[in-house]
Amino acid sequence: MNWYDFLLRNRGEVLERTVEHMGLVGASMGIALAIGLPLGVALVRRRTLQRWVLGVANVVQTIPSLALFGFLIPVPWIGGVGASTAVVALALYALLPILRNTCTGIAEVDPAVVESARGMGMTPRQVLWQVQLPLAAPVLLAGIRVATVISIGVTTIAAAIGAGGLGVFIFRGVAMVNNQVILAGAIPAALLAIVADTALGFLQRRIAKA
Amino acid sequence: MGSLVNVLDWEYALEFRDVTFRLPSGAVLACGISFWIAPGETLVLLGRSGSGKTTTLKLINRLLEPSGGEIRVAGRSNTSWDPIQLRRGIGYVIQDAGLFPHWSVERNVALVPQLERWPVDRIKARVTEMMELVGLPPGEYAKRKPSELSGGQRQRVGVARALAADPPILLMDEPFGALDPVTRADLQREFRSLAQRLQKTIVFVTHDVREALFLGTRIALLDQGRLVGIYSPDQFLKASEPEARAFAASLNSSGGLDSAG
Numbered sequence: 001m002n003w004y005d006f007l008l009r010n011r012g013e014v015l016e017r018t019v020e021h022m023g024l025v026g027a028s029m030g031i032a033l034a035i036g037l038p039l040g041v042a043l044v045r046r047r048t049l050q051r052w053v054l055g056v057a058n059v060v061q062t063i064p065s066l067a068l069f070g071f072l073i074p075v076p077w078i079g080g081v082g083a084s085t086a087v088v089a090l091a092l093y094a095l096l097p098i099l100r101n102t103c104t105g106i107a108e109v110d111p112a113v114v115e116s117a118r119g120m121g122m123t124p125r126q127v128l129w130q131v132q133l134p135l136a137a138p139v140l141l142a143g144i145r146v147a148t149v150i151s152i153g154v155t156t157i158a159a160a161i162g163a164g165g166l167g168v169f170i171f172r173g174v175a176m177v178n179n180q181v182i183l184a185g186a187i188p189a190a191l192l193a194i195v196a197d198t199a200l201g202f203l204q205r206r207i208a209k210a
Numbered sequence: 211m212g213s214l215v216n217v218l219d220w221e222y223a224l225e226f227r228d229v230t231f232r233l234p235s236g237a238v239l240a241c242g243i244s245f246w247i248a249p250g251e252t253l254v255l256l257g258r259s260g261s262g263k264t265t266t267l268k269l270i271n272r273l274l275e276p277s278g279g280e281i282r283v284a285g286r287s288n289t290s291w292d293p294i295q296l297r298r299g300i301g302y303v304i305q306d307a308g309l310f311p312h313w314s315v316e317r318n319v320a321l322v323p324q325l326e327r328w329p330v331d332r333i334k335a336r337v338t339e340m341m342e343l344v345g346l347p348p349g350e351y352a353k354r355k356p357s358e359l360s361g362g363q364r365q366r367v368g369v370a371r372a373l374a375a376d377p378p379i380l381l382m383d384e385p386f387g388a389l390d391p392v393t394r395a396d397l398q399r400e401f402r403s404l405a406q407r408l409q410k411t412i413v414f415v416t417h418d419v420r421e422a423l424f425l426g427t428r429i430a431l432l433d434q435g436r437l438v439g440i441y442s443p444d445q446f447l448k449a450s451e452p453e454a455r456a457f458a459a460s461l462n463s464s465g466g467l468d469s470a471g
Contacts, residue, residue: 110308110311112304112305112306112308113308113309113310113311115273115304115308116302116304116307116308116309117308117310118273118297119268119271119273119297119302119304119308119381120297120298120302120321120322120325120371120372121294121295121296121297121298121299121322121325122294122321122325123294126325130310131310134312135310135311135312
């Protein structure tokens with residue numbers, strides 16, 4: 001039996017796991033954006049704090065994902081076995097690229113443009129929303145793109161703590177020593193990553209041109 | 211909150227009273243500066259790099275706050291103005307114009323009227339008027355991005371943007387500094403006649419003594435954060451202070467080579 005035969009025969013479950021996978025990625029990216037964007041903006045002018053926060057986010061990034069999932073299980077409130085723990089861990093992974101690109105993206109906006117914006121009488125909020133964020137958008141989107149692709153990959157491991165997703169096939173396949181089952185999880189996951197990367201890359205170029 | 215519109219009614223449009231600006235590190239960038247500017251006058255702040263001329267300019271619209279002394283705008287201490295309102299009443303043009311690269315020319319010019327929530331048709335009419343004033347036909351240039359303009363054209367848009375809400379005071383920080391000599395001379399000529407026609411009070415920063423003599427009704431010479439003196443263009447050439455003579459001498463030595471201005 002070929003792997004695509006297996007895929008076809010189990011398309012119901014494959015589809016279900018793919019949707020589950022996208023749900024985990026979407027939820028964790030949502031949280032990472034909701035925290036990372038405002039935090040990044042707040043850190044732009046606070047150089048020392050920025051170094052510390054980025055340092056911590058960097059350390060989180062170096063924790064092997066399986067270990068991070070494991071560490072979170074005993075943590076009260078957010079921990080336990082299941083999807084919510086996985087979402088927290090995934091959001092932590094996605095945070096660094098989003099934070100870092102928010103900080104550098106805004107910092108790289110031409111200071112003459114920001115100064116003339118202030119000098120013309122824009123409020124700090126107007127400078128942020130009408131000048132800094134639009135001009136930082138391509139760099140910001142690059143961060144979101146990297147975070148999304150990482151997140152889609154790491155989510156396969158979330159199956160280890162019972163979060164579901166396409167990783168379920170991979171772990172099942174490893175246990176059964178069955179490559180077809182592994183590929184039934186790995187190939188849709190890879191396709192998801194490629195599609196997300198291409199779509200966000202397209203968006204990034206569109207924004208850079210505008 | 212009042213507006214700056216009636217600045218011409220005041221004896222002094224702008225006044226510095228013993229103004230000092232110190233960085234947190236302790237470096238003094240402006241020290242004991244006092245001068246006044248009459249309405250409709252063009253005062254040029256002239257000095258070498260690091261003489262404190264840009265610092266002095268930024269103190270006016272509160273991009274910097276003085277460490278000591280007082281700056282009065284239209285007879286009122288500028289700290290009694292809301293900084294946002296104050297800046298919208300003071301046009302600001304910097305080197306390379308500082309245009310928003312992601313906005314079209316017309317949107318750049320419309321900036322302050324739009325911030326002030328003018329009605330849309332009034333903004334449109336004003337943008338057309340301003341673009342014609344600076345010699346950029348709106349039909350051809352309104353929809354362009356700043357990256358699709360030459361340096362001289364960008365600077366024209368910068369002037370149009372600064373004038374759009376009809377501010378009585380205009381601050382210009384080496385606006386023509388990055389232009390080639392021919393374009394610079396064109397813009398200087400046009401700007402001088404514009405300044406005379408519009409009756410704006412202008413503070414103009416430059417290190418180019420030729421430009422200072424050409425545009426200024428008076429010249430304030432700065433050296434290492436201190437005001438050396440204020441001169442009419444005629445007085446400046448005869449001044450005895452060493453810094454003024456250094457500038458006057460630079461005029462003669464480069465006179466044969468550089469015919470801009």
